[in-house]
Amino acid sequence: MRNFARTSWTKKYFWRLFAASFFVMLLVWGNWNQHGTQGQTASKPQVPKVILISLDGATPQLINQYLADGILSSSQGLGLLQSQGIVAQQNITITPSLTAPGHIAIATGSSAAKNDINANTFHLVASPFKDNINGFNAPIGGYSAGIDGPAQSTELTANPLWLSLRENGKKVVAATFPGADGVDITVPGLPNSPIVQPANKRTVDYTVPFGTFAGVGAQGFNLTATDFSPAPKSVINQLKAAEKVSYSRILKTNKSFDKFTVNGVTYDIQVVAIDTTKDRKVNYDTLVFFDANQGIQPGAFNLPSTGPAYVRASEQKSSLFYLEGSSSKAGTAFYVSTLAPDLSTVRFARYSANYIPRNAAVLANVDDINNNVGFWRNQADYRITERLSPGFENFSDEELEAIYEDQVRNFVDYQTNVGLRAITQNPNVDLAMIYIEQPDGSEHQFLLTDSRQATNPRDPNSIAANQDQQKIARYDAYVKAAYQAADRAIQRVIDTVGTDSQGRPNSNIIVVSDHGFAAFHTSVDINNFLKNNNFDSNKVRAVSSGPAVNIYFNLQGREPNGIVSHEEYVTLQQQVANALKSFVDNNPNYSYGNSVHIFDKVYTRPIPEDLNDSSFGLSTNELIGQDAGDVFALLTLGYNFDGIQTPVVQRLGDDPSNSSVLSVPNFYGAHGYDPNLPNMSAIFFAAGPDFGHSMLKQVHNIDIAPTIEHLLNVQPASTVQGKSIVN
Known part of the structure; x- marks a missing residue:
């Protein structure tokens, strides 16, 4: 017995020792694997569960073409997401297919008629008749417009998904995503307006609002050698302290040429x-821009400060310039487009001044961006390329286009940096929402793809066979560059969260756009159209965004000081709708010999059977929301309300009597048309741990919010109209 007992104890000890040793070896192996060189098998990092990225205006048609042609890489950015996850052939956005409505539809899972953001600019019926509101700063899900005056709505008609997520303990960050701005919304034009949507409905755990204008627009400058004189000793010493060397005599502007506040x-x-x-030659190649009140400071500089701007024309690259002492923490930048070695010709641009709104609810997040990413950069500025800003008259088209391209690159990089800062500061967040403005801006400016578009906006003859083919080629390259910049932004996000051994992102990354894009050839002046049809501007007014228009009536009992009776409203609505429907373009240069109806869709607000019904003027349907027009209409492809020039440029072959309504525009791309048109399709890419690999024929942008909520195990709000694309 004793011998047996000893043998049993020895075997038991041996297996315990073996098991312990094996466990230690596993720990050692796991530790080596985690910290060694085998990155693909490292433990999964803490990353956001879901990252939603919007590429404003990106279209499936162009992305597919660029991937096929190698303009976009099949193994990076969108190409990687396509190879690893789900792609939709068509993503139908909402009516109208505009930026503000499109993004709020993405965020709420609800149509524009439900979320009450019906355009980029529109009229709140609680406002005085002549006042408008910006769609990006309007109450999401509406407000109460009752007889007692505007107030917060007790039951929103649409809810941003961040409300339901945060109510369920989820963490959300938003980097310049429309609607998440931390601002209190009031009614424009109404003295002492109550808050109709409080900031807490528009604030997430880390909120960065989209930047805004600081009141000083861009300007171009043309100098010559006579504008420069030998620099004073004080400036020479300041440059020396900054360790800047000049091999020719240092020269300085001899007068003030750019003062602003x-x-x-x-x-x-x-x-x-x-x-x-x-x-050993006089060869001036660098300009140094500084504030005379500050002098040339040597640095080093802590963000958002930048010190002087040093710019070399040969680099075709701007230099940032922080406006020291500005309470809004604003900044600008300088770009030198031409610099003759002898200073005989000097042309440069100062970009507009901008800043991130310092809304009280999100001030800590705004300061974090200012201090770690920098002040708000310059969005690509169409006012420069269209010579609407002063001082650019003598700049060549190529110079202005180079300026625009500089702004495209810098702004996409900046927005990406803001998004990555939000992620790295909140690595285990449940949802990160990132907005990228391109390729929208470049498509507006450069989508020159229709033979009816005038390549010289001042010359109506520059259509068809007279188009400038070199300009078309340049513009095509700029659109491609915008998609490449946006694609790099996607890849930087993928690099930040990493990929698994199969190449899939460690986060569920969803990339969408708010709408597609189409070329247009004709500007439509809706105000002149209404005037020509004898509508009284005190009773009828139009508010347009792109090719969409809301036409409002100054209704008694709805608008403050309204003058249109219920009976007159019925008549006016029918008259306006009929006028829009009967408006045709018979010019064969643009209609190809047919009569083209200029308005594609015309919708009217429902009228109750009883004209004394309290809902009169507030009735809604699937396309008309509370603050939509009493008549709402969309133009036909090829026509746009924007782009009207001053003075107006008459189209080739038009009767002069029509020139007040139809004219040659000064830019080329538009969106806001019927969302069912193929050109208006948005994009949808999704890859990550919870997405398989498949091709979907069709999704809807209102499906994005419930899909995200499904991934995060949160029940969508009852107002959501879309459905999850994953089960």
């Missing part, structure tokens, strides 16, 4: 020319 602080911009090439 931001937040009560006046800035007096001065320029120094230096020669950094040691070639």
Whole structure:
């Protein structure tokens, strides 16, 4: 017995020792695997569960073409998501297919008629008749417009998904995503307006609002050698302290040429020319921009400060310039487009001044961005390329286009940096929402693909065979560059969260757009159209966004001081609708010999059977929301309300009597048309741990919110109209 007992104890000890040793080896192996060089098998990092990225205006048609042609890589960005996850052939957005409505539809899972954001600019019926509101700063899900005046709605008609997520303990961050801005919404034009949507409905765990204008627009400058004189000793010493060397005599502007005020602080911009090439020639190649009140400071500089802007024309690259002392923490940038070595020709641009709104509810997040990413960068500015900003008259088209491209690159990089900062500061967040403005801006400016488009906006003859083919080729390259910039942004997000051994992102990344894009050839002046049809502007007014228009009546009992009776409303509505439906274009240069109806869709607000019904003027349906027009209409492809030039440029072959309504536009791309048109399709890409690999024929943008909520195990709000695309 004793011998047996000893043998049993020995075997038991041996197996315990073996098991312990094996466990230690597993720990050692796991530790080596985690910290060694085998990155693909490392433990999964803490990353957001879901990342939603919107590429404004991206279209399936162009992306498919660019992937097929190798303009976009099949193994990076969108190409990687396509190879690893789900792609939809068509993503139907909402009516109208505009930016503000499209993004709020993505965020709420509800149509524009339900979420009450019906355009980029529209009229709140609780406002005085002549006042409008920006669709990006309007109450999501509506408000109460009762007889006692506007107030917060007790039951929103649509709810941003961040409300339901946060109510269920989920964490959300938003990097410049429309609707998440931390602002209290009031009614424009109404003195002492109550808050109709409080900031807490528009605030998430880390909220960065989209930037805004600081009151100083872009300007171009043309200088010559006579504008420069030998720099004073003080400036020379400042450059020396900044360790800047010039091999030719340092010259400085001899007069003030650019003074402006931001937040009560006046800035007096001065320029120094230096020669950094040691070639024994007078060869000025760099301009130094500084505020005369600050001088040329040597640095180092902590963000958002930048110190002077040093710009070399040969680099075709702007330099940032923080406006020291501005309470809004605003900044600008300088770009040198032409710099003759002898300063005989000097052309440069100062970009507009901008900042991130310092809304009280999100101030800590705004300061985090200012101090770690920098002040708000310049969005690509169409006012420069269209010569609407002063001083650009003598710049060539190519110079202005180079400026625009610089802004495209810098702004996409900046927005991406803001998004990545939001992610890295909140690595285990449940949902990160990121907005990228391109390719929308470039498509508006450069989508020159229709033979009816005038390649010279001032010359109506520059259509068809007279189009400038070199300009068309340049513009095509700019659109491609915009998609490449947006695609790099996607890849940077993928790089940040990493991929697993199969190449799938470690986060569920969903990339969508708010709408597609189409070329247009004709501008439509809706105000002149109404005037020509004898509608009284005190009773009828139009508010347009792209090719969509809301036409409002100054209704008694609805608008403050309304003058249109219920009976007159019925008549006016029919008259306006009939006028829109009967408006045709017979010019064969644009209609190809047919009569083209200029308005594709015309919708009217429902009228109750009883004209004394309290809902009169507030009735809604699937396309008309509370603050939509009493008549709402969409133009036919090829026509747009924007782009009207001053003075108006008459189209080729038009009767002069029509030139007040139809004219040659000064830019080329538009959206906002019928969302069912193929050109208006948005994109949908999704890849990550919870997505398989498949091709879907069709999804809807209102499906995005319930899909995200499904991934995060949260029940969508009852107002959601879409459905999850994953089970």
